[in-house]
Amino acid sequence: MPELPEVETIARGVHERVRGDRIVQVWFCGQPQPFKTPPVQQANGLTGRTILAVHRSGKHIVFELGALGAAPNANPKEAHQRTKTDSPQAQWIVHLGMTGRLLVTSPESPVAPHTHARINLASGSELRFVDPRRFGRLEFRDFRRDGTFHRPGAEPLAIGAREFAALFHQRQMTIKAALLNQSLLAGVGNIYADESLYQAGVRPSRRSNRLTFAELERLRLALRKVLRKAVRLGGSSVSNYVDANGEQGFFQLEHCVYQRTGKPCLHCETPIRRVLIAGRGTHYCPHCQR
DNA sequence: CATTTCACCTGGTGGC
DNA sequence: TGCCACCAGGTGAAAT
Numbered sequence: 001m002p003e004l005p006e007v008e009t010i011a012r013g014v015h016e017r018v019r020g021d022r023i024v025q026v027w028f029c030g031q032p033q034p035f036k037t038p039p040v041q042q043a044n045g046l047t048g049r050t051i052l053a054v055h056r057s058g059k060h061i062v063f064e065l066g067a068l069g070a071a072p073n074a075n076p077k078e079a080h081q082r083t084k085t086d087s088p089q090a091q092w093i094v095h096l097g098m099t100g101r102l103l104v105t106s107p108e109s110p111v112a113p114h115t116h117a118r119i120n121l122a123s124g125s126e127l128r129f130v131d132p133r134r135f136g137r138l139e140f141r142d143f144r145r146d147g148t149f150h151r152p153g154a155e156p157l158a159i160g161a162r163e164f165a166a167l168f169h170q171r172q173m174t175i176k177a178a179l180l181n182q183s184l185l186a187g188v189g190n191i192y193a194d195e196s197l198y199q200a201g202v203r204p205s206r207r208s209n210r211l212t213f214a215e216l217e218r219l220r221l222a223l224r225k226v227l228r229k230a231v232r233l234g235g236s237s238v239s240n241y242v243d244a245n246g247e248q249g250f251f252q253l254e255h256c257v258y259q260r261t262g263k264p265c266l267h268c269e270t271p272i273r274r275v276l277i278a279g280r281g282t283h284y285c286p287h288c289q290r
Numbered sequence: 291c292a293t294t295t296c297a298c299c300t301g302g303t304g305g306c
Numbered sequence: 307t308g309c310c311a312c313c314a315g316g317t318g319a320a321a322t
Binding site for chain 1: 296302
Binding site: 002003006059095096097098133135137180189190191192196235236239241258259280281 | 313314315316317
């Protein structure tokens with residue numbers, strides 16, 4: 001489900017709830033689909049480690065983990081100090097796919113259908129991965145064997161004007177397809193591609209390399225504006241997205257084109273059009289976007 | 291190599 | 307109410 005703002009919201013929420021905690025028990029459901037690393041290897045790697053931090057990278061949620069067998073630390077104050085001094089030795093990487101959810105709950109709360117992972121922490125809380133469509137992926141990396149995780153593309157909130165323009169001037173696919181390509185920019189998905197193209201006044205069917213520098217700069221700034229606001233509002237809750245605490249986001253109320261097919265453009269009243277580009281439903285205003 | 295299409299899944303919605 | 311077609315926040319393998 002999640003694009004950059006939703007993943008950022010979830011990662012922040014999980015970080016707040018599990019930082020400094022220790023993994024005491026791991027349960028994985030037998031469905032092999034979501035496991036990029038075999039479940040047994042993952043469970044062995046995770047058990048006994050301290051969670052130093054949780055953060056977002058592209059659309060991935062990255063758990064920074066301490067050394068295996070580090071002394072348990074029940075005292076939250078000391079756990080916080082440990083966070084400062086320990087350096088990460090391994091990572092657990094979660095990709096939510098289309099319908100994935102990461103939740104921090106109590107072990108007693110009812111287990112939702114399609115729960116594929118339950119991770120018990122020393123504090124008593126439980127981390128759960130739920131994913132009906134099973135497009136999500138779980139991966140474990142031990143630095144000694146696998147090195148650290150590297151997202152493929154640039155961060156849309158950090159990239160500068162020149163680099164952004166250079167990236168998109170090299171491509172002849174449609175600008176919509178280019179925005180969705182995670183090896184160029186990491187974190188932009190269908191909602192925020194459509195919304196930022198609308199804000200920039202650029203038609204999604206345009207060829208990436210045909211955009212002027214000024215248009216690309218408008219797009220980069222629109223992307224920043226849209227993504228930042230969406231993060232501030234906790235992401236877009238379409239269908240049933242919720243954050244780590246089960247709370248909804250509110251950016252869906254700000255959508256100008258996404259899933260507004262046939263409704264009037266908020267600028268010019270022209271009906272919003274929906275077409276298929278790069279195999280995805282694409283929404284735009286035929287008058288405002290050239 | 292760059293680009294496009296399609297398979298992978300389950301569930302919700304709206305038309306008949 | 308039931309059945310069915312279509313749609314969905316993503317990606318990577320296969321085809322072009």
